[in-house]
Amino acid sequence: MECYISSNLQVYRCTLKEQFKYILLPVSYTLVFVFGLGLNITAMYIILFRTKHWKPSTIYMINLNVCDTLYILTLPFLIYYYAGKNDWPFGEHMCKLIRFLFYTNLYGSILFLSCISLHRFLGICHPVRSLYWMDGQRARLVSVGIWVIILILQAPILYFSRVRLNGNDLVCHDTTIKELFNDFLVYSSVVTFLLFIIPFGVVLVCNGLMVKKLLDPGVLREPMSQRSKLKSVKMIIIVLLAFMLCFLPFHLNRSIYYTFRYLDKHDCNIIRLSNNAYKVTRPLVSLNSCIDPILYFMAGQSFRNSINKKSRI
Numbered sequence: 001m002e003c004y005i006s007s008n009l010q011v012y013r014c015t016l017k018e019q020f021k022y023i024l025l026p027v028s029y030t031l032v033f034v035f036g037l038g039l040n041i042t043a044m045y046i047i048l049f050r051t052k053h054w055k056p057s058t059i060y061m062i063n064l065n066v067c068d069t070l071y072i073l074t075l076p077f078l079i080y081y082y083a084g085k086n087d088w089p090f091g092e093h094m095c096k097l098i099r100f101l102f103y104t105n106l107y108g109s110i111l112f113l114s115c116i117s118l119h120r121f122l123g124i125c126h127p128v129r130s131l132y133w134m135d136g137q138r139a140r141l142v143s144v145g146i147w148v149i150i151l152i153l154q155a156p157i158l159y160f161s162r163v164r165l166n167g168n169d170l171v172c173h174d175t176t177i178k179e180l181f182n183d184f185l186v187y188s189s190v191v192t193f194l195l196f197i198i199p200f201g202v203v204l205v206c207n208g209l210m211v212k213k214l215l216d217p218g219v220l221r222e223p224m225s226q227r228s229k230l231k232s233v234k235m236i237i238i239v240l241l242a243f244m245l246c247f248l249p250f251h252l253n254r255s256i257y258y259t260f261r262y263l264d265k266h267d268c269n270i271i272r273l274s275n276n277a278y279k280v281t282r283p284l285v286s287l288n289s290c291i292d293p294i295l296y297f298m299a300g301q302s303f304r305n306s307i308n309k310k311s312r313i
Contacts, residue, residue, distance in 0.1 A: 016272055021279045026083040028283035032290060033075045039293040040069045047296070056139035060115045061296055063143045067108035068289040074101045075286065081172060088172035092163045095172035099161040104154045107195040109288060110247060111146045114199040115139075116295070117239050121206035124232060125213050153191055160184050175258075185262050189255075196251050203243055207236045231298065238295050246288035249281040 047062050077098050081088050088095055119139075122130035160176035160183075176184040214229050257278040260271045 015268075016275050018275065018279060020276070022082055022085050024279065024283065026079045029075045029079045029082075029286060032283070032286040033072055033079070036068065036072045036286070036289040039290060040065055040072065043293045043296045044069060054136060056134050056136055057116060057119050059136060059139040059143055060112050060119060063146070064109060064112035064116070064292055065296070067105040067112060068292050070101060071105035071109065071286075072289050074098050074105075078102075085169070086166065086171050087169040088163055089170070090172075095163050096158045096161040099172070099174070100154060100157045103157055104150055106285060107154065107191070108146065108150050109292065110196060110199050110243075111150065112143075113239055113242060113292075113295075114202050115142060115146070116235075117203045117206045120232065120235060121210055124210050150195070153195060156187050160187070181262065185258055188258065192251055192255065196247065200243055200248070203239060207240060210236060234298050235295065238291065238298060242288050242291050242295075246284050246291065250278075250285045253277040253281045 044062070044065050047058065047065060051058060077090065077094070090098075119134060122133055160173075160180055162173050162177050162180075164171050164173065164177060175181065175188075210232065214232055253274065257271075257274040260274050264271075
């Protein structure tokens with residue numbers, strides 16, 4: 001088992017029963033791969049070839065789209081791995097690369113969703129100030145900065161990810177071997193704080209202030225304000241849905257499981273329960289790759305017009 005066998009010298013106290021993941025993960029990842037890849041390739045085509053004027057939000061969305069697409073492209077390897085019941089045939093270097101790409105693009109999605117929320121917050125709550133801060137050049141610089149930060153913070157994954165023999169099977173660890181787990185836990189906690197908790201806080205604050213502004217009757221004086229308000233509310237709902245449904249359960253359950261695994265003193269049933277909860281939330285993270293294209297559709301009329309033209313061809 002990937003969760004408790006780590007080397008010939010050290011094993012965890014509890015044996016985990018997780019046969020269900022050999023059905024859950026391949027099936028869920030396959031569905032996300034099929035639908036998510038189609039949606040994101042379509043979105044990428046429309047953004048790149050049908051969008052004439054790129055706004056700052058367009059720049060953030062194409063970066064989000066790249067993250068989702070690269071994330072989805074790692075799934076066939078994981079589908080094969082889990083369908084084969086934790087037998088990794090691709091070697092240690094590929095194990096490191098797939099784990100690195102998986103988490104790099106996961107956290108890239110989180111940060112670019114946060115940028116979209118911050119962008120809309122400035123446009124709604126500080127429209128005059130946003131004229132200075134919301135130009136294409138700054139959006140490009142922010143996007144480059146985000147990629148640099150993510151690549152630096154995810155680079156340790158290339159060190160921690162290892163393969164180990166478990167009987168006749170070669171396990172590609174989702175975390176790391178037991179000898180390195182204490183160091184990995186510190187690293188994982190720092191990454192969770194910097195790349196999830198802080199962005200999640202930004203999203204909550206920005207969307208909360210936007211809702212407050214939109215509910216202010218003074219905002220609705222202009223004839224087109226009602227339609228703009230409805231569009232903004234829909235965008236808020238989609239972004240919050242992505243965080244609440246996809247990212248929050250995953251990080252919460254993973255943190256609980258890592259804590260129990262680190263202590264290794266609790267009742268084995270509790271450890272198994274936390275591990276199972278963590279495994280169940282992993283498909284939810286992948287579901288975000290199917291939710292994000294809805295965000296592109298809601299973003300503007302030009303995107304919807306492009307879809308309508310394509311459907312008539």
